Amino acid sequence: MVRKIKAPKDLSKLKETLLAKRNVVKSRVVVCGGTGCLAYGSKKVFELFKEEIDRHNLFAEVELKNSGCHGFCENGVVVLLFPQEICYLRVRVEDVAEIVSSTLIKKEIITRLLFQDLNSGERIAKEAEIPFYKHQSQLVFGSNRFIDPKEINDYIAIGGYEALAKVLEEMTPQEVIEEVKKANVRGRGGGGFPAGIKWETTRQAPGEIKYAVVNCDEGDPGAYMDRSIMEGNPHRVLEGLIINAYAIGASEGFIYIRQEYPLATENTLHAISQAQEYGLLGKNILGSSFHFSVTVHRGAGAFVSGESSALMAAIEGRVGQPRPKYTRTAVSGIWGRPSNLNNVETLANIPLVINRGADWYSSIGTENSKGTKIFSLVGNVNNTGLVEVPMGTTIREIVYDIGGGIPGGKEFKAVQIGGPSGGCIPQQFLDMPIDFDEFSKVGAMMGSGGMIVMDEETCMVDVARYFLDFLAEESCGKCVPCREGIKQLLAILQRISRGEGNEGDLSVLEELADVISDASLCALGQTAANPVLTAIKYFREEYLAHILEKRCPTKVCQGLITYFIDPEKCRGCGACLKNCPSEAIDGDRRQIHVILQDKCIKCGICADVCPEKFHAVRKLSGEPVPAVPLNREICRGEN
Amino acid sequence: MATANFASVKNGGMDTFGKITEICLKYGGEESYLIQILLEIQNEFNWLPKEAMLRLQDELHVPLPRLYEIATFYKVFSLIPRGRNLIKVCTGTACHVRKAPVLINRVIQLLRIKPGETTDDLRFSLETVGCLGCCALGPVLLINSEYHSNPTTSQLEKLFSECL
DSSP: OOOOOOSHHHHHHHHHHHHHHHHHOOEEEEEEOSHHHHHTTHHHHHHHHHHHHHHTTOTTTEEEEEEOOOSOGGGOSOEEEETTTEEEOSOOHHHHHHIIIIIIISOOOOGGGSEEOTTTOOEEOBGGGSHHHHTOOOTTTGGGGGOOTTOHHHHHHTTTTHHHHHHHHHOOHHHHHHHHHHHTOBOTTTTOOBHHHHHHHHHHSSOSOOEEEEEEOOOSTTOOHHHHHHHHOHHHHHHHHHHHHHHHTOSEEEEEEOTTOHHHHHHHHHHHHHHHHTTSSBSSGGGSSOOBEEEEEEOOSOGGGGSHHHHHHHHTTSOOOOOOOSSOTTTSOGGGSOEEEEEHHHHHHHHHHHHHOHHHHTTSBOSSOBSEEEEEEEESOSSOEEEEEETTOBHHIIIIIITOOOGGGOOEEEEEESGGGSEEEEGGGTTOBOOHHHHHHTTOOOTTOEEEEEETTOOHHHHHHHHHHHHHHHOOSSSHHHHHHHHHHHHHHHHHHHTOOOTTHHHHHHHHHHHHHHHOSSHHHHTTTHHHHHHHHHOHHHHHHHHHSOOOTTSOOGGGEEEEEOTTTOOOOOHHHHHOTTOOEEOOTTBOOEEOTTTOOOOOHHHHHSOTTTOOEEEEESSOOOOOOSOOBOOTTOO | OHHHHHHHHSOOSHHHHHHHHHHHHHTTTOGGGHHHHHHHHHHHHSSOOHHHHHHHHHHHTOOHHHHHHHHHHSTTOOSSOOOSEEEEEEOOHHHHHTTHHHHHHHHHHHHOOOTTOBOTTSSEEEEEESOOSOGGGOSEEEETTEEEESOOHHHHHHHHHTOO
16 A cells, blocks of 8 residues: 655655666666557567567566557558667567667667658657757646656656645646636647636636536547547646636546547546655645545537537436536536636646746747647658657658658648637748647637648648538537538538539538637637638638539549549459449450449449559549440450 | 347346436436436447436436437447448548548448448448548548458458457
8 A cells, every 4th residue: 555645855855765666677677558559469569578578588677568559650650769769660579589689789870760851761769850850849747758647656766746746835726826817728638718817717706616627528630639649648638627727726636538548538537646655645635634536427429529518418328418608617617616727638637837937938939829739640750659849849840850741742732720719821821830820810720739831732622521521420419500500511512522513502511610719609610611611711712613614623522533444554453343242343354344334332442453554544624434445355465 | 129139139128227327326327317318328338218217307317318319429339230340431632632531432342332321131230430640540440349440341351350
């Protein structure tokens, strides 16, 4: 049984003891166990490391750690070796024995596992020198790599819970609020509302019982930073939450986690029970007169539950529908009591603000957006993963310097920021700085930080249709403008993408969008039209091509394309014929295959299975399908 | 009909109800934990049989329509039996721009069911989800609790054949 930490000085003593123990260890192997790396088999890699280290009798001098996500997810499994700070990428089970025998024992670097620069071909060994990491400043996310999320001591060893100790020992709740206000921490979950002001409202709201709540219902498709923080460093969020509870005067708290994030739930529950054992949660925290306990609530799959009043309804055990917010949830939230809701990333910033001070914190970023922001840089970009940059960094720096540009030498087309509430930002705004207010100016929003890069092959009508499809499905149906309006927007876009658009469609879309944003109950409806509006604003030509020329320039919209087998290239291998689900391909051995257009369902499987070396299946849009040659025999020897 | 399905999913009558009581007790019979309780019941039976809902009504003294209101509002709940293996294809934005629709087509082809459907032998259920939160691996497919990054048709065939 762990002894409870009864005073702040005991916490620093524990930290010293832990650090002293750590210094004895000569080298450390960190295997990333984030969801991305797990999918690449990091559990097996970890087990094998354990076996190999045992086999070579290295356990006394090598410490093996399982950590949370480091951010470079596409290159999983990520393995770090300290003290050299070597970063091995795409490590598989078959590499483990070699890493142990070569790098750990003989101190030789295995070149093939290092990061390779796509342009120069140069290999980079040190993690910090890899461009993906070099241009980031991972203030919030960086400690993930030093921590086993299931081990509270790891967090304490790097200074964890020091901010809580400082708050309880030296600061009054009002001072904490002032510090957060001075730092100008703005909500990372979407709206960018100043956290300090929200805290103050909750503190000042009448009522004995108040609640501190964490929003980990990260529903924006394409964003997963909250997941990675919650999975990789749950104690940091807990620390932020406890500080928040102290500041607003809450003795009970809730963490609402999306159902799709089972590992985040597991790690959070584990962290809570450890924090209780250590006396960091429960009665008389760190020997003070402050009590606080936390309960975890799992979501059940509803995007709208991320909205504050809907989330609180879900915690009460009701359907997660928003209510009109004449009174804010900070004043009347869970069971009508003042409830402060903050996003995971926002709370993870709090220990930083307390430890290093508001002056330091607000020296980072732009005038009205302070600190760093984590983005999930995904889509058509070379280095996908989570990136943390100071506010004020330009989109170009993120996409090109960190992300390494667009794969396959394709052109950049747009970046979608802010999920279904955000918008598509085109090339001309690449040099725009990351800033809550700048984003709003161009019709997008920070959202939770999904940054989806789109290349020239992405159809903007399709993207807008995609988001509306998502929102139509997720609208809770409580208010008419959202429920019916989104459905109508979607119907028009579906018509356009089928080639049945009319000239007046664009103005109807714009008018409808205005009504939906003005009249909807919550942010889901109010911002639902953003993806469509920005797409029309910046890519009008593309819409007109769909409507007037009945052509999808990027050949994405199924209703506007036809598949065609190039007779010059077809070698009659039969792959398409065999795989076609609708028997729409006619052909025989050594005969040019032909798509029967009236049977084709345009699923694209033929293009998918046509061997790379032939590349015979083509997509056409807005042009007639060429006639089939009369002689379809393929001569021998032509292969 | 429902009774038959229920019995085929889980053996025995009283024992099944006992489990529901157990789950309710774990949450102190608190109505505010209704969603959590339903999640656990679904975990137990793989879907929400009517008998379980009736039992829950008695346990928590909550009207049946309220139970169904929740069970139909949240996506995760299923009121019909689901397959032993749950296949989820991510349709998040990152996966979408990396051609998730093609992946879905491949899966539909192989399993011969559409999203939201279950095979007759209750071996597979297919669902699409908004975002699984592992965008860097897109397009992603989840088989029960294992993530797979952009599997090809032949890889899928192999993965599905391993699902019993």
